[in-house]
Amino acid sequence: MSLSFNILPIVQKEFRQIRRDVRGLLLLLLMPAFLLIMVGYALNFDVKHISLGICNEDKSQASTRFIESFKHSEYFNISKYIDNRRDIDELLEEGKILAAIIIPNDFSDKIYSGREGVVQIIIDGANANTAATALGHIKSAVQNYSTKILTHELTKQGIIFTIPVNPQARLWYNPELKSSRFLIPGLFGMILMLVAVVSTSLSIVREKEQGTMEQIMVSPLKSHEIIIGKTIPYLLISLIATTFVLIMSAVMFDVKIEGSIFLFYLATILFLLGALGQGLLISTFAKTQSVAFIVSVLSSLLPTFLLSGFIFPVKNMPWLLQVITHIIPAKYYLVAVRSVMVKGVEITAFWEQLVFLLIFCSLILGISTARMHKDISR
Amino acid sequence: MRIIRELIIKEFLQIRRDKRMLPIIFTLPILQIIILGYAATLDIKNIGLLICDLDKSYMSREFVSQFVTSGHFTLWGDVENPKQIDTHLDRSEVTLAIIIPRDFSKNILLGRQADIALLADGADANTANISLSYAVQIISRYSKNILIKNSIGPSILTPTISAEPRVWFNPDLRSANFMVPGVIALVLLIITMTLTSVAIVREKEIGTLEQLLVTPIKPSQLIIGKITPYVVIGFIDTALVLSIAVTWFDIPIKGSVILLFGLSALFILTTLGLGILISTISRTQQQAMMTAQFFVFFPFIFLSGFTFPIDNMPWIIQQVTYLIPLRYFLEIIRGLVLKGAGLEILWIQSLALFLFGVVILSVSIFRFKKILK
Numbered sequence: 054m055s056l057s058f059n060i061l062p063i064v065q066k067e068f069r070q071i072r073r074d075v076r077g078l079l080l081l082l083l084m085p086a087f088l089l090i091m092v093g094y095a096l097n098f099d100v101k102h103i104s105l106g107i108c109n110e111d112k113s114q115a116s117t118r119f120i121e122s123f124k125h126s127e128y129f130n131i132s133k134y135i136d137n138r139r140d141i142d143e144l145l146e147e148g149k150i151l152a153a154i155i156i157p158n159d160f161s162d163k164i165y166s167g168r169e170g171v172v173q174i175i176i177d178g179a180n181a182n183t184a185a186t187a188l189g190h191i192k193s194a195v196q197n198y199s200t201k202i203l204t205h206e207l208t209k210q211g212i213i214f215t216i217p218v219n220p221q222a223r224l225w226y227n228p229e230l231k232s233s234r235f236l237i238p239g240l241f242g243m244i245l246m247l248v249a250v251v252s253t254s255l256s257i258v259r260e261k262e263q264g265t266m267e268q269i270m271v272s273p274l275k276s277h278e279i280i281i282g283k284t285i286p287y288l289l290i291s292l293i294a295t296t297f298v299l300i301m302s303a304v305m306f307d308v309k310i311e312g313s314i315f316l317f318y319l320a321t322i323l324f325l326l327g328a329l330g331q332g333l334l335i336s337t338f339a340k341t342q343s344v345a346f347i348v349s350v351l352s353s354l355l356p357t358f359l360l361s362g363f364i365f366p367v368k369n370m371p372w373l374l375q376v377i378t379h380i381i382p383a384k385y386y387l388v389a390v391r392s393v394m395v396k397g398v399e400i401t402a403f404w405e406q407l408v409f410l411l412i413f414c415s416l417i418l419g420i421s422t423a424r425m426h427k428d429i430s431r
Numbered sequence: 432m433r434i435i436r437e438l439i440i441k442e443f444l445q446i447r448r449d450k451r452m453l454p455i456i457f458t459l460p461i462l463q464i465i466i467l468g469y470a471a472t473l474d475i476k477n478i479g480l481l482i483c484d485l486d487k488s489y490m491s492r493e494f495v496s497q498f499v500t501s502g503h504f505t506l507w508g509d510v511e512n513p514k515q516i517d518t519h520l521d522r523s524e525v526t527l528a529i530i531i532p533r534d535f536s537k538n539i540l541l542g543r544q545a546d547i548a549l550l551a552d553g554a555d556a557n558t559a560n561i562s563l564s565y566a567v568q569i570i571s572r573y574s575k576n577i578l579i580k581n582s583i584g585p586s587i588l589t590p591t592i593s594a595e596p597r598v599w600f601n602p603d604l605r606s607a608n609f610m611v612p613g614v615i616a617l618v619l620l621i622i623t624m625t626l627t628s629v630a631i632v633r634e635k636e637i638g639t640l641e642q643l644l645v646t647p648i649k650p651s652q653l654i655i656g657k658i659t660p661y662v663v664i665g666f667i668d669t670a671l672v673l674s675i676a677v678t679w680f681d682i683p684i685k686g687s688v689i690l691l692f693g694l695s696a697l698f699i700l701t702t703l704g705l706g707i708l709i710s711t712i713s714r715t716q717q718q719a720m721m722t723a724q725f726f727v728f729f730p731f732i733f734l735s736g737f738t739f740p741i742d743n744m745p746w747i748i749q750q751v752t753y754l755i756p757l758r759y760f761l762e763i764i765r766g767l768v769l770k771g772a773g774l775e776i777l778w779i780q781s782l783a784l785f786l787f788g789v790v791i792l793s794v795s796i797f798r799f800k801k802i803l804k
Contacts, residue, residue, distance in 0.1 A: 077718060084725050092733040097743045098473075098557040119592070145599055146770050148762075164590040174594050178601035179769045180609050182473035183740050186557075189564040192594050196571050199592040203575070206590050215544045218494075218574040222563050225520050227553035235555045247724060259717060340449075342716040347455050347625075350724075355463065359470045364738055366558060368479075369472050388523065395554045402521040 059274055063282025067256070071286060081252060081290050085244045086297040089237070093306050096236035100186040101127055106144055106153040108135040113161035119172075120156075122198045128190045145177045151187055152176040164202065226396045237308045238394045239363035241298060242383040243354070245291060245321070246328050250353040251346065253287050253332030258345040261336070276426040280418060284329045291325050292318075311397025317390065320407060324386040327414035328353065334421040357383040385409040434648055438656025442630065446660065456626075460618040460668045461675060467614050468680050471738070472606040475503075478562045479525040482509040483516060490536035495529075497573050503565045520552050527551050527562050539577060600769045611676045612768040613737050616760050618672055619695060620702050620731065623665040625723055627658055627706030632719045635710070650800045658703050665702075669695055676768075685771030691764065694781055698760040700788025708795035711802050731757045756787040 071078050105123060109116050123129045133150055135141060141153045155173040163170040174191055178184040200216070207214060227234050260266040269279060299317075303309045310317050331353060339345035359365065360374065361383035367375060378384050389406040392398050400407075446452055480498060484491050498504045507525045510516060516528045530548040538545040549566055551559045579589055601608045634640040643653060669692070676682045684691070705727060713719035733739060734748070735757035741749055752758050759780040766772035766780075774781065 074715075077721070080718075080721055080725065084721075088725065088729050091730060094748045095733045095739050095744050097739055099560075099743055100740075101743065146766075146772055147776055148766075164592070167590050170590070170592045171595050172592060174596040176596060176598050178598035178604050178608075179765060180740060181601060181604040181606045182557075182609075183742075184598060184601070185473075185475070185604055186561060188596055188598075189561055189568075192568060192596070193564055195592055195594040196568060200571065200575070202590055202592070203578075214578060215542060216574055217539050217545060217577040218547055218570055219544050220547045220549055220567055220570045222549040222551060222567070224551050224553035224559065227556055227559075230553050230556040230560055232556040235557070251721065251724065259715075342629075342720070344449065344452065344455070346629075346716070346720045347459070351455075351459060351462070355466065358732075359466055365471050365473060366475070366555070369474055369476060371469050374466075374470050391554055392521070392523075396521060398521045402518075 059278045060282045060285070063269075063274070063279060064285050067283060067286040070256075071290070078290070081248055082294050083297065085248060085294040086301045088244055089240060089298050089301050090305055092240065093233065093237055093302070096233055096240065098182065098186075098232040098236075099230075100183055100190065102130045103128055103152060103187045103190065104130050104132040104150045106133040106135050106141060106150040107131055108138045108141065108153060108155045110138070110158045111156045111160040112158075115161040115164050115170075116156045119160075119198060120154075122201075123154075123194060126194065129194070141175055145175070148177070150177075151183070152191060154191070167206075233306055234308055234395055235391065236364065237302050237306055238390045239361070239387050241295070241302075241321075241390060242324070242361060242386050243357050243363060244298065245295060245325060246353045246357045246383060248294060249287060249291050249325055249328035250332040250335070250349045252290075253283065253329050254335040254339065254345045254349045256287070257283065257333065257336035258339050258342050261340065262342060277422045279425060280330075280333060280422050283333060284326070284418075287329055287332075288322070288325055291329075292322070295321055295325075308394065310394050312393040312399070316400060317393045320386060320389040320393065320410065323407060323410035323414055324382060327382045327410060327417055330414055330417035330421055334417060334424065337421060337424040356381045360384065361387050363387060382410060382413045385413075434652050435656050435659075438648070438653065439659050442657060442660045445630075456622065456664055457668070457671070460614075460622070460672050463618060464611060464614045464672050464675050465679075468607045468611045468676075471610040473557070474604065474606050475558055475561045477505040478503055478527060478558070478565070479507040480504040481507050481516060481519055481525040481528040483511070483513050483528065483530045484509060485513075485533045486531050486535040488536040490539060491531045494531065494535075494573060497569050498529075498566070501565065501569050503562075516550060520550065523552065523554070525552070526555075526558055527566060529566075607680050608682055608769060609765070610738075611680050611682055612764045613761055615669055615672050615676070615695075616698070616757060616764055617732070617737070618668050619665050619698060620757065621728075622668050623661050623699055623702040624706040624709070624727065625720070626661045626664070627703055628709040628713070628719045628723060629716055630657060630661070631707065631710035632713050632716050636715060644803055650803050651796075653803075654707065654796060654799060658707070661706075662699055662703070665699055666692070666695070682768065684768050686767035686773060690774065691767055694760070694763050694767075694777070694784070697781060697784045697788055698756070700792050701756045701784065704788060704791030704793075704795045706795075707799055708791065711795065711798040731755055734758070735761055737761060756784060756791075759784045759787075 107120055109120060123131060133144060135144070135153065138155055144150045144153070153175045155175065157171065157173070160170045160172065172195065174188070176184050176188055224230060257266065260269070299310070332349065335345055335348050335352065339348055357363065360378045360381045362378070363383070367378050367384065370378070385406040389403050389410070392403040482495055484495065499506055504527070513530050519525050520528065528550040530550070532546060535545045547570060549563065551563050553559045575591070598604055631640070634643070677684060709719050709722050713722055734752050735755045736752070737757070741752050741758070744752070762780045763777050763784070766777055
């Protein structure tokens with residue numbers, strides 16, 4: 054009873070303070086949705102329209118047909134026909150083409166005599182991911198064409214045969230393989246983290262800087278009451294902001310919650326509590342707002358961006374970094390949110406993530422209460 | 432000149448007084464480059480593979496071994512029943528599952544077609560796409576070998592085409608080579624822009640800016656005095672990050688280092704301009720930081736091609752990226768470091784960066800002067 058009696062005034066005071074800064078409040082509420090729209094369209098790893106340069110030294114019917122096969126694909130754009138293979142260097146350096154295919158002058162001879170014709174592919178590897186994907190597309194195209202001429206030749210020779218193994222690929226959860234469906238739920242974690250950690254840590258440090266924190270400290274409030282009172286307003290604001298983000302992602306990007314909305318909000322609340330706790334913890338040892346801000350960015354934004362699996366798969370990281378990712382709450386949140394939003398699976402598939410989030414937020418709120426307590430008794 | 436020197440000394444003293452500031456200025460860039468260099472990898476290796484072998488023959492086992500020996504896949508485990516596959520995909524334990532049907536070897540030996548089902552976790556579209564393309568290539572190679580060996584014999588003409596790839600500028604296709612030069616740009620942006628804007632707004636908040644105004648210091652002197660320390664810090668950080676990139680990550684700088692510093696100065700024009708601009712529109716440090724985060728860092732990181740290639744973006748967003756100065760600096764720094772490009776190729780980007788810098792800096796100084804009056 055006395056708990057809620059004491060907390061309410063702090064919550065009210067915090068709300069009043071937030072409301073006084075209308076621009077700040079609007080920023081907190083609407084920015085997340087705005088960020089999603091602005092950035093969501095850019096989040097895309099689909100490699101299409103690879104600009105190709107073709108250097109056809111063979112100039113035969115066989116090589117012309119081979120080149121034709123690249124023309125009718127959404128993956129390739131033949132942007133340049135190159136006469137001399139020495140010119141390829143410059144084109145790649147200037148970024149005019151991503152890859153060049155060289156068809157050497159013995160290409161048709163080899164094919165007509167039933168041997169293997171070798172084409173050279175030169176690719177700009179500067180962006181390793183794009184290069185690997187593009188190389189995959191080019192190799193598949195070459196292989197498809199190779200199978201086509203082989204079957205054609207065998208049929209011509211009157212041989213009856215079937216292709217022995219026929220792979221049939223089926224894609225679970227995301228049949229069109231749109232990378233945005235994977236990346237947008239990841240963006241949620243990053244945006245929420247940003248809003249929650251930065252706003253709470255600054256709100257306390259501001260009071261410290263202005264000296265009003267001492268006034269709260271000398272009041273008969275207990276440290277956990279201060280913590281809860283500071284957390285609740287920002288939790289509510291962040292939840293409203295989350296809802297805006299959710300609506301926007303459904304309207305603009307067609308990324309909706311496939312599974313249970315309840316589970317989505319459950320995961321989000323646990324994650325937000327942890328993030329708010331982190332902000333409070335930072336504020337207990339940062340003396341100035343600029344330090345609070347930089348530490349917030351360092352401890353929340355960077356790990357959430359880099360170590361959560363948002364963009365870069367955790368599985369591919371060096372062993373030591375993989376160990377570190379275990380203490381990044383955003384990692385668990387992203388797995389949970391992707392499970393709910395993209396895969397639409399039941400809680401049995403990701404309950405561990407929720408447990409980790411719960412442990413993290415109780416731990417961090419506990420520590421910040423203890424530190425706040427020390428501050429008060431000092 | 433003396434006034435400016437005094438102001439610079441004052442600013443340095445202020446930076447030094449905040450004990451936590453100095454380590455942040457120098458450890459933040461190092462931490463960033465190390466984490467980014469290692470974590471920011473999109474290289475797809477060790478794809479988790481789940482096998483459901485219903486055939487259990489010598490042939491099916493040989494088929495599976497093709498995947499393992501390819502180096503792309505790691506065998507995560509196998510299941511007896513296709514129905515068990517869903518759970519593992521749901522839990523994201525594997526990326527690809529292969530079902531080998533009961534009549535696989537029988538069909539192949541009889542010269543009939545055997546179907547292989549590949550189930551991929553499409554939630555991560557990028558990984559799924561690359562995994563599937565590897566798998567299909569392995570299967571077609573296997574299939575072609577069987578065709579040539581079993582069904583037709585060696586005496587018949589079998590024309591094929593193979594591709595011989597060569598990767599330039601980054602032969603091992605390491606993501607770090609692409610990401611680490613980008614970090615230099617990011618560090619410059621964060622250090623010069625944030626610190627300048629916060630340094631000015633702090634004085635506004637505490638009220639010391641007014642004190643400075645009643646002194647005979649001219650606004651231009653004040654601005655120069657405020658930004659010089661952060662330019663110096665920015666350059667030191669650039670050198671620091673660059674040396675880590677070369678010594679620790681083995682990234683060769685193919686172009687001219689002097690040109691790199693020169694063009695960094697062009698970029699700093701923009702970042703300082705943005706810093707001052709933010710300080711003129713923010714009343715509190717909190718607002719300044721939020722504005723920097725939301726309006727600069729976020730769009731800059733995502734719309735500059737730092738991680739997401741601009742070529743893949745929708746047309747309209749591609750047009751927007753021309754307004755992001757970081758885009759030009761990233762093209763410059765990557766072209767220079769990875770490809771060894773010089774001004775003869777990078778002059779367009781340099782010109783764009785210069786124009787942006789001059790415009791943003793003039794606008795911000797104009798606004799700053801107006802506020803001072």
